[in-house]
């Protein structure tokens with residue numbers, strides 16, 4: 001795929017060169033006059049050396065910003081940041097930041113990368129400049145840099161924007177939503193995945209893939225070669241969805257312009273029934289009314305399978321908006337870029353050149369009002385459709401009830417298999433089944449809804465934040481009978497993440513019995529022997545600190561820290577409950593201690609001691625010096641030429657396998673206790689010396705990984721990209737769903753955590769794909785085989801994602817298979 005403007009459009013826009021005026025640089029606040037916004041210029045050492053906000057930046061409150069007004073629309077492809085060095089006096093910098101941008105100064109859009117992540121990694125010291133490509137690029141007049149931290153800290157920034165002026169002047173396009181093409185092997189998603197406006201049946205008031213400077217390939221199905229989804233670069237529509245025979249796209253511009261040409265980059269892979277348009281009819285609007293005589297153009301349609309730009313002459317029409325109807329020449333029409341060439345008329349100039357603020361604001365107010373009216377119309381349309389559907393649904397319901405009853409019975413038998421293990425062991429399994437059936441009915445309300453999983457998610461059982469009365473605790477499960485491990489009849493759901501998050505684990509009833517006992521297999525540690533070193537992380541209910549612990553050796557078995565001498569302080573991680581935490585959080589914290597104190601495995605993070613005699617309550621766990629596996633692998637590269645050239649640290653394939661094997665081993669242990677983790681992912685594994693791995697759980701509230709969780713309004717936060725179809729659609733978490741998550745974790749590892757799973761799919765598309773796993777009509781999309789991944793490993797992944805839970809391997813089998821793969 002070709003990058004049109006990204007390679008050439010990388011000029012510094014004037015923070016370091018001074019072309020951006022001081023008055024165009026502003027900020028949310030400033031620490032002092034000498035750290036005002038105007039000192040936030042990259043590579044400048046004036047004032048106190050950078051812009052610094054008034055107060056320390058808090059992790060859960062990203063609100064401070066440094067704002068640049070570029071005075072006109074720009075195509076921004078790269079950003080640079082630096083901290084405050086001030087000749088060695090300063091040492092403040094932003095380790096992470098987000099970017100917001102606006103074209104009109106009133107609607108602000110959060111920038112996200114193509115994987116949907118907002119947070120950009122920033123500086124590691126106060127002096128080096130760190131440049132980051134913006135993928136996708138931004139078209140904006142105003143840009144805000146917003147420092148992000150994982151703990152409360154002072155941050156200062158110097159910045160630069162790189163790009164070029166956006167001469168098209170286009171501020172938004174409005175088009176029907178792109179569709180999905182079902183190819184023989186896999187579907188091509190022809191949606192506009194980076195559109196930054198509203199998406200309500202149409203793309204409204206934003207810009208996206210059609211203006212991102214990337215031209216699609218001749219063969220649109222091959223985009224996976226570039227690590228993106230088939231059809232990624234194209235927005236496409238199918239003829240049969242448009243009874244008029246055309247797709248209408250409306251373009252809004254920043255001012256009245258004199259248009260010479262429009263260039264449309266179209267695919268023409270006729271063998272897949274894709275062709276360029278056979279005619280385009282364009283209408284122009286300069287003031288409030290559309291001109292009545294349109295312009296029409298018919299390109300020559302051929303059968304050469306090359307994607308190309310079609311140039312449409314716009315005959316010097318004057319307009320601030322253009323509406324074009326593109327007529328289908330075949331079953332599909334796929335566009336990847338649309339650009340406009342225009343001049344700005346010298347007379348009459350609608351907005352005086354010497355008053356740029358007025359210029360942008362006035363023209364944009366009109367556009368904004370237009371957009372709002374469009375959104376209102378669409379919303380009214382949606383309400384009518386919903387009402388109509390409800391009436392229709394009621395009629396259908398009766399007719400389909402019997403049919404769906406049959407289908408439901410079939411699908412229920414799939415769920416029952418989870419309970420099949422100990423059917424004959426006790427009666428409670430029968431009860432379990434009945435309860436679960438209720439859950440199914442809750443989700444499949446015997447209506448046609450069941451075919452659309454994206455809507456089903458709204459019907460998931462409530463997940464309570466509190467462990468005292470978790471809604472999900474009513475769900476039950478039974479376990480595999482393991483040698484030496486008792487049979488468990490039911491599993492209560494216990495909130496194990498009091499401090500770092502609000503994760504919910506399923507704990508077998510027997511473990512719960514232990515909880516009610518007095519004996520907690522962990523000792524009180526004198527808190528005065530802990531010396532704070534640094535903050536490792538923070539969650540909803542508290543913080544995790546790195547501490548030195550004196551005399552910890554007495555609290556540890558010899559099995560760990562064999563390399564630590566008797567009288568040296570030991571480094572430990574101390575998880576601390578916020579002193580203002582409520583009763584529920586406190587209870588959860590104590591339960592977590594009780595549960596963790598029972599978990600003893602070399603690949604599970606170990607609880608060493610606690611401080612619970614006085615507040616704040618603390619849990620002391622082993623410290624893993626290399627942090628979490630996601631960050632660890634993101635910092636590393638596979639062995640090979642590329643790593644040699646870039647001098648990046650590497651991890652060998654053998655060590656990747658070694659780490660995966662340890663995760664499987666830890667999970668084997670948890671599953672032997674019928675312990676369901678529910679959030680297995682690389683972000684929840686810690687790395688110690690020599691590639692040792694221990695499974696932990698940090699809950700779901702860490703800022704860094706907020707993009708990995710899907711928030712159902714007012715309800716649960718779910719790691720949907722790691723979740724099995726039955727967990728998403730049925731709220732059912734079992735060891736088999738942990739196995740599914742293990743498959744995804746393995747995929748992350750083989751990709752060196754460089755990409756989020758299903759990065760080309762939006763959260764809604766991930767849920768739709770889950771529906772395909774449920775329907776099992778070969779339309780489900782599997783994560784692709786990573787480049788580094790041998791077939792034998794990919795086979796393990798695929799087996800973890802089998803639709804039928806019974807057919808997925810156990811952790812014991814996975815562990816064995818991984819040991820066999822390791823050379």
Ligand code: ADE
Nearest residue numbers: 536544573622623624627
């Ligand atoms: N962050 C949270 N807990 C940790 C631990 N035990 N080791 C290292 N980093 C951590």
